[in-house]
Amino acid sequence: MTWRIALTNNRYATLISAYAPTLDADPECKELFNASLHTAMNKTAPTDKLILLCDFNARVGPDGVLWKDVLGQHGVGKLNAKGLRLLTFCSEYRLVIIQLKNKFKTSWQHPRSKHWHLLDYIIVCQADRKEERVTRAMRGADCWTDHRLIRAKLILELRPPLRKTPPCRWLNCDALKSTHSVNLLREQIALQLSKIPETPTDVNISATWSTLRTAIHQAVVESIGYTRRRHQDWFDNSAPDIHNLLQVKHKALAAHLSNLQSSSLKASYNDIRAETQRTLRAMENEWWVKKASEIQHHADTNNSYALYDAIKSIYGPQRKNIAPVRSADGTILYKDKQQILDRWAEHFNTLLKTSYPIRMDTLADLPCLPPVIDLDTPPPLRRGTESHRLPEKQQEPRP
Template sequence: MKQLQKYRIQIAPLSETGMYGCGVKLINDFTWIFSGLPSVNKTRKAHGVAVCLDKVAAKVWKDSGSEWEAVSERIVKIRLKCSCVNVTIISIYAPVNPTNNQMNDDSQKFYNDLQDVINRIPTEDMYIIMGDFNARIGGKEQRQQNLFNSVGPYTVDTTNENGGKLIDLCTINNIIVTNTFFKHKLVHQTSWMHPGSKQWHMLDYTLVNKKFRSSIEDCRMYRKAAGAIGTDHHLMRIKIKLHFKSRRKLVQKKGVYVSTNMKNVNALKQFQNDLIPTLSDATDKSISIDEKYDRFVEHMKTNAEKIFRIDKNKIRKRKEWLTDEILEIVEKKSTAFVNWQNHRGTKLETDYANKYKRLRKLAKIKIDKRQEEYWDETCEEIEASIKLNDPANAFNIIRRLTGKRKRVENMPIKDKHGKLILNATAQLGRWREFFDGELNVASSVDPQLIDQIKIKRIKKEGRRTSKCPTYNT
């Protein structure tokens, strides 16, 4: 998440996530729409794809009806309604270049599924396909044949079997490979190094339908992000000119409340006293419950800003156990990784590699130690709350740690006919229909018979406090 914020990426299609099942999750400030193998079919190769949205993109997606489709463990699709054009985004993870019949069948199935998805996209939509295609394209003849068509002039490889399938897909659907239309240094074009030959290749691509080619401003790789998260693929980022319909310009930074002020007993007492007048709205029947809630939230925010104050320098949320020292070591590790990549194949490669490995080991030691300290402190806090007869605080801490407060929205549900419902409004209608049928059961009992049933009075309660009241026979 930190790397997405650092490189200001609003929409991030992810490949080989290793996540099982499909659905929507809220992780920190990012919304994940993911698709993977069913959890009952856990294998060593989980594959898995996802589309990660920041707050702005997530709001646009929800305002657009929360449309998404989990096609397979290798393909997931979402749709955004923007001011000038609707955008369909497809995240993929293609099989590796086939070397036997089974792998060839898997590759063919993937491209067939992808073609079916493209066929169902509205013709007026701009669609972007991103991910690890495990394909190599290029070569002198290929560049001359496809120049200014599907493939641009800036390729780095020779086309392999998967590359041929990718080019065929682009040619049939009038799609371009955006990576090949922007001139960059070789290190900013390639995304993966072969562990045996030590050669760098371009395996990750961004595809766009040709009529929206002018909307793409740039496409290149970033190496430093790979060192920070420990992946063998470099980060690919594209810049698009489109503006989201629901995007709002923030006049000032929101920031977060000063944590030290929130631990001050006097400040907490003042905050609680200021909230007491809002309780009078609870008994006001002329106000709807939604309006009561909005008033309470607004009053609470106003008082919190006045009493606790806001630190505008702290905007990004981070894990509770994370310290500035650890972040500094991780940053050094990322820099060491880039230096190592720059000296691949030279005499100094071993020195830079060893430096990166030392920093990686140091970061792991520091993280493990800090996490252990954090859990000890948290357990002591829970134990202290229980000893002080404050179970509410103890369970609040437990819920915060287990993440049960994080909502999982837009889980796929089916209609009466077994068809998957992907639209949020239609899902709400289906839930209403379901509960209406479950709770309002048609009764065949004569109401007059119910009136004839006599209810016995409870004359005497049990003498013990733990004993339930019984009928006095």
């Protein structure tokens, strides 16, 4: 049985209830059950919260080391064939069996040996393992069955789905510095243009330009190709030396684990591990110092192209994501670049080209402007600022 429950933000949770045939059932019945279970799993949307409630009559055993991401450390009993199939099924679909506490982990008692076993499971995706809070067998539930009821409490974290944008690929224009690449590009352009008829059947200018653009782009891709990401790292540049150091350390660790009582092997392993760590730190510091000197040299010589190329080789180019916008009524979400541009144009046309009515009565109610000042008439002097002109000095006549 499959039940798809609607959650918030267009998210769903799918519950699958499965009851497997017993061990003495026909092989055809078992294969039919497995096929129907795989069909139900494949029909489940990858964005749904998946919860599998099952009675597989399987014993998964306590091997939590081999089935680390599936079983954990709380297995019980011995592994049987159906348990191995269940563990393989969970590993294939990246599921995890929710573990029970030691006191509440078993769900079925064998009628003859009176031993308790774990046959009923609650299985979720490995990515949702942290959402499980309490899982236990309800020992006090009386429901006329030899199985105990298994209950689990989950706190669902509804994360928005990730948007997968196609990567931006750039043409390798640096290859055109080679004469061989230029000649190859000319040959490819001539070959692609020869496939286009001289007298096109369609006189549409847009269709003709699209055909020409596709031919030229195909010629460039086949001749020079796209650029590859040249992300550099100190570990990759010194990989052979680092591999040798780690190999020596692994050998010392294997010798120490083979004889844990030997103090000399333990001391040798500790010395080799410390020396390896010091060597790796020195190699990393030396690589960063060389890169910093190279970038500083490009900056001092005003070589901006080499400067930014060296920075991008270390940190990598930045990806530009397109921010989606909604329509005017808010019902449609535009993700295409051209639709986003058209929506912004519509928004600014509505905002800037809207005509507002003018009410003359509102203008009449505005306060009057101050009186006009005549610039030819000097302003009156303020009190206390009167200027007194001194009498001119009389000059005596010359003899």
